[in-house]
Amino acid sequence: MTRNSLSDTLKQAWACMEAGAAPGKSRFSMVQVANIGEDGRPRARTVVIRNVDVVARTLAFHTDQRSPKVKELQSDPRVTVVGYDMEAGQQVRIEGAARLHIGDSEALAAWGESRAEARVGYRRQNAPGEALADPKMGDAQADALTPADQTLGFDRFCWVVIQATKVDWLSLGSPDHRRSIHRWNGADWDSSWVAP
Numbered sequence: 001m002t003r004n005s006l007s008d009t010l011k012q013a014w015a016c017m018e019a020g021a022a023p024g025k026s027r028f029s030m031v032q033v034a035n036i037g038e039d040g041r042p043r044a045r046t047v048v049i050r051n052v053d054v055v056a057r058t059l060a061f062h063t064d065q066r067s068p069k070v071k072e073l074q075s076d077p078r079v080t081v082v083g084y085d086m087e088a089g090q091q092v093r094i095e096g097a098a099r100l101h102i103g104d105s106e107a108l109a110a111w112g113e114s115r116a117e118a119r120v121g122y123r124r125q126n127a128p129g130e131a132l133a134d135p136k137m138g139d140a141q142a143d144a145l146t147p148a149d150q151t152l153g154f155d156r157f158c159w160v161v162i163q164a165t166k167v168d169w170l171s172l173g174s175p176d177h178r179r180s181i182h183r184w185n186g187a188d189w190d191s192s193w194v195a196p
């Protein structure tokens with residue numbers, strides 16, 4: 001892997017995302033996802049990457065279908081994902097479109113692979129962003145971690161699959177930085193160097 005080879009930099013960018021989705025901690029386990037709100041404002045938030053498929057050019061996270069981002073992505077699926085590894089000095093930005101899976105077979109498969117702790121959030125009565133008179137009102141119930149019904153919360157579960165159309169890799173380094181851009185042309189990636 002060299003930072004002077006365009007194809008290596010694309011591989012590196014995807015390797016960062018794959019490390020993020022793999023078990024254990026990585027700087028890319030949590031990334032920021034930005035989209036456009038219904039009022040035209042930029043919106044961004046941190047999410048946990050749960051799956052990466054390099055061949056399909058996808059990365060996925062899950063969310064509560066009642067959260068504002070779901071409605072926003074239904075009206076405009078364009079997203080940008082950004083992550084940064086401080087130790088390696090590497091930033092990866094991915095542009096693409098989000099596909100939302102609610103109650104379908106892909107959502108069910110993702111639900112099946114999710115851990116009990118990750119499912120707890122989907123058993124809360126209150127929708128994300130809903131006003132609470134008391135902050136404790138939103139706490140998960142004591143039995144929420146291991147409910148008898150393992151499908152409890154699935155109706156609120158949304159599996160968001162982002163398919164990439166552009167990858168922007170930036171490596172900070174000495175004596176100089178490197179930056180490459182990779183655009184999906186429908187059949188392959190068109191790669192080029194750009195000034196950092």
Ligand SMILES: Cc1cc2nc3c(=O)[nH]c(=O)nc-3n(C[C@H](O)[C@H](O)[C@H](O)COP(=O)(O)O)c2cc1C
Nearest residue numbers: 030045046047048061062063064067068069128129
């Ligand atoms: C470390 C961390 C990980 C998070 N992971 C997720 C996630 O995987 N999915 C999610 O919907 N929200 C996640 N959140 C919460 C979001 O950042 C955000 O607050 C919430 O989804 C509401 O976003 P929205 O109002 O834009 O819909 C995470 C927050 C933090 C700090």
